[in-house]
Amino acid sequence: MNMLYLVGRIVKPNARLTGMPPTRKYEQRLRAKAADQTRRRILDAVYQCLIEAPSEQVGMDKVAKLAEVSRSTIYTVFGSRAGLFDALGMDLLHRGGFTDMVGAVLQPDARRGLRDGITGNVRMYAAHRDVLRALFSMAHLDADAVGGTVRRLEDGRAQGMDDLARRLHDQGALRDGLTAGDAGHLLWLHTSFDAFDLLHSGRSLPADTVAALLADAAEHALCRPSDTPSSTGG
Amino acid sequence: MNMLYLVGRIVKPNARLTGMPPTRKYEQRLRAKAADQTRRRILDAVYQCLIEAPSEQVGMDKVAKLAEVSRSTIYTVFGSRAGLFDALGMDLLHRGGFTDMVGAVLQPDARRGLRDGITGNVRMYAAHRDVLRALFSMAHLDADAVGGTVRRLEDGRAQGMDDLARRLHDQGALRDGLTAGDAGHLLWLHTSFDAFDLLHSGRSLPADTVAALLADAAEHALCRPSDTPSSTGG
């Protein structure tokens, strides 16, 4: 059904019909840059569409008009609707600060990494809330509506949380009776976009409050009563 | 845009054109029963469609074929696609055991109500996982794609959790420094479908394990260290 990114391009018939292959070497400098610009303009347009009307279906027509390109251009660049949203996900993954979050949990003190990871996570979720909501919901309703980006993104988070859980276990921070596996499950829950959005959108709480609530909840659910009076300094 | 359940029905032109109103009394016995049966067959078909292909878009055509009715019949009965899914939500609300869950949290011991409420909740979520996933995701993507059922359902849960939070506070069960408001927020999170599904589908955990994990997490996040050694008996 879908051949993403595989846009068949046939040699123009007005070229040499004798079967001679194109032998000229081309170093695209300006053209590649222009192509990247239109690509970016389209991605920004989708982003803008999702922000302006979060609970409406985004049509290719609106995106094209907002990006000031033709509708067919979107298809030549991204292949399909799914390819477009897949690229949007990849774009968020690189530019949205997802990598910072990974770094936050990797600091030596695992318990501190828990709090910093959650707050960093929440900050990132809050910055792109509407877009992420659309991406995640689309992924739930239609498996390949957004390509594999959401899956990849969540796989990374799962691995990171399992790592953190193990380090919490190794450092003796987990409360009695809680295995590293269960700790991973709970971290998976507390660092999820859904957990953030349930509190942020569902209860109209500002991002900072959500971060504090989630961090406290996670710490109490996971860790033994703290030896040091508090973790953030109060 | 939508006039759900309001299907305009015009008198056929071959009836008396002299303006005489229909005076015959009609007691529909067989026909009304048959109509209810087709209505139910359609609802069951949607349910079945969502179960068989959870991550595919459900088309009216598939539903009609599965219910062995014509596609137009769905429109005469439910008015629109949104009306159909709205009715499905209402059907789940009445037949899915949502009311049992409300009763569970209303028992005298609030702390026991927390655990029983969560386990009952999880059991219900697990029984209808695929259908609920579709309903919730659709509600997120398109505001009025499922009518107001999801909104009403969640409003009820919010109220119930705030009540429970206040009773936990009044019974002195909350840990120091946690307000009844914050407790309500956390209960809202721990009794959500998303929290269940993150663990059940996202981590491949059976429903019982999810219930135990969520109940323990909620108890540790909300309550003071238990005076009685344990709540469930372990």
Added chain:
DNA sequence: CATTTCGATGAACATGCTGTATTTGGTCGG
């Protein structure tokens, strides 16, 4: 400047889905 190459474009077309209008066929009451 001439020629090649490629991104962008708009139109045309096919498809699939939602929603509506009209007709058909069977059931009810007399």
Added chain:
DNA sequence: CCGACCAAATACAGCATGTTCATCGAAATG
């Protein structure tokens, strides 16, 4: 059996996605 009535089927209109194609214009190359 007839006429009133209504659920169900058929046919049709509208809209969005996705594909194809001829063409334009600008960049790259000589």
